[in-house]
Amino acid sequence: MEKILIPGVHFEDVPGQAKVKQLLQQIFENQRLAHAYLFSGNEGCGKLALATAFAAAILCESKTGKPCDQCKSCLLFKAGNHPNLFFVFPHPKSAKENEKQQVLQTIKTAPFQLRLPWNNPQISIEAIRQLRRELSLKTFDRQSRVIVIIDAHKMTQEATNAVLKVLEEPPERTHFLLLSAERESLLLTIISRCQIISLGILTDDEIEQELHKQSTIDDTTARLVARLSSGNLRRAFQLLEAGASELKEVAVEILRSSFKKHFELAIYGNEIAGKYERTQLKEILESLMLWLRDAFLISNLAWDEAQVGLTNLDEKEKLQKFSENFPGFQYNAALKEVETSIRMLERYVQPAVILIVLMRKLRKFAVKP
Numbered sequence: 001m002e003k004i005l006i007p008g009v010h011f012e013d014v015p016g017q018a019k020v021k022q023l024l025q026q027i028f029e030n031q032r033l034a035h036a037y038l039f040s041g042n043e044g045c046g047k048l049a050l051a052t053a054f055a056a057a058i059l060c061e062s063k064t065g066k067p068c069d070q071c072k073s074c075l076l077f078k079a080g081n082h083p084n085l086f087f088v089f090p091h092p093k094s095a096k097e098n099e100k101q102q103v104l105q106t107i108k109t110a111p112f113q114l115r116l117p118w119n120n121p122q123i124s125i126e127a128i129r130q131l132r133r134e135l136s137l138k139t140f141d142r143q144s145r146v147i148v149i150i151d152a153h154k155m156t157q158e159a160t161n162a163v164l165k166v167l168e169e170p171p172e173r174t175h176f177l178l179l180s181a182e183r184e185s186l187l188l189t190i191i192s193r194c195q196i197i198s199l200g201i202l203t204d205d206e207i208e209q210e211l212h213k214q215s216t217i218d219d220t221t222a223r224l225v226a227r228l229s230s231g232n233l234r235r236a237f238q239l240l241e242a243g244a245s246e247l248k249e250v251a252v253e254i255l256r257s258s259f260k261k262h263f264e265l266a267i268y269g270n271e272i273a274g275k276y277e278r279t280q281l282k283e284i285l286e287s288l289m290l291w292l293r294d295a296f297l298i299s300n301l302a303w304d305e306a307q308v309g310l311t312n313l314d315e316k317e318k319l320q321k322f323s324e325n326f327p328g329f330q331y332n333a334a335l336k337e338v339e340t341s342i343r344m345l346e347r348y349v350q351p352a353v354i355l356i357v358l359m360r361k362l363r364k365f366a367v368k369p
């Protein structure tokens with residue numbers, strides 16, 4: 001079998017979260033390892049990657065909080081098949097074995113690219129029962145065991161109760177790491193059994209760095225994707241996959257089409273609304289906001305000052321041309337309008353209508369009031 005290399009073996013491999021890493025390190029220094037932790041934080045902030053690195057540290061025989069890379073446990077961990085590391089994740093009963101294996105592979109190799117292939121899956125009582133059966137077996141070499149429960153808030157009531165029972169009387173040397181982006185959906189009785197590890201969202205810079213580490217993209221795309229992803233690295237990777245630069249081109253085209261004749265504008269609005277999904281349309285409009293912000297900076301600041309804050313550095317000429325052609329463009333009003341359109345997309349108003357109304361307004365903002 002092909003060896004899987006788990007990327008997040010060391011805390012340093014995980015982006016950002018300096019304070020949390022320090023805290024986790026201290027747990028080992030103070031020898032205060034608890035039975036259960038709840039990693040709480042927004043989608044895409046690194047809960048899984050950090051929990052995996054924490055698991056590696058718990059399992060390492062050195063017990064220093066830094067995986068030694070040499071002990072039997074570290075070698076098994078790096079090979080991707082540590083017998084004492086369990087991952088529980090939501091999946092439907094009908095999930096195929098190969099689908100589950102694929103998810104497991106992504107968990108281990110690319111935690112930030114994890115996307116469950118099922119519609120609104122849950123963690124069922126069966127999954128917890130199976131886990132308990134496995135836990136009742138003798139531990140490998142009588143070493144520590146770690147159970148990572150991904151999206152713990154997706155446990156059914158029954159599954160929650162079963163986990164609660166285990167947490168009330170945890171087996172020896174067994175550590176539960178619950179992960180959740182929706183801590184408020186968890187039972188208080190579960191939360192009270194866990195030490196809470198709160199993660200913050202990642203900064204644009206941290207996301208940019210990570211994108212560069214894991215893919216070959218140019219600086220401008222990395223910057224654009226980082227700003228569009230709002231601190232969510234998983235979303236950043238999705239955006240990259242979806243072609244962030246294509247979405248930006250559409251954004252600029254929407255702006256350009258605003259100045260066309262009414263019927264042409266309507267045709268374009270319909271075309272774009274039919275071609276992209278709501279989430280993509282949102283990204284297109286967010287991209288448009290970034291572009292308008294850049295144009296605002298260019299028309300109000302000297303180039304030296306403006307370029308520091310620019311997202312679309314590669315569009316310098318287009319941005320300059322726009323600011324020259326429309327010296328009175330009402331940027332603030334336009335940005336507000338785009339924001340309103342984004343909110344309307346969330347409210348299920350017809351996308352074509354939203355786009356056409358937006359374009360008509362953008363055209364008006366080009367003329368001085």
Ligand SMILES: [Zn+2]
Binds near residue numbers: 061067068071073
């Ligand atoms: Zn080790």
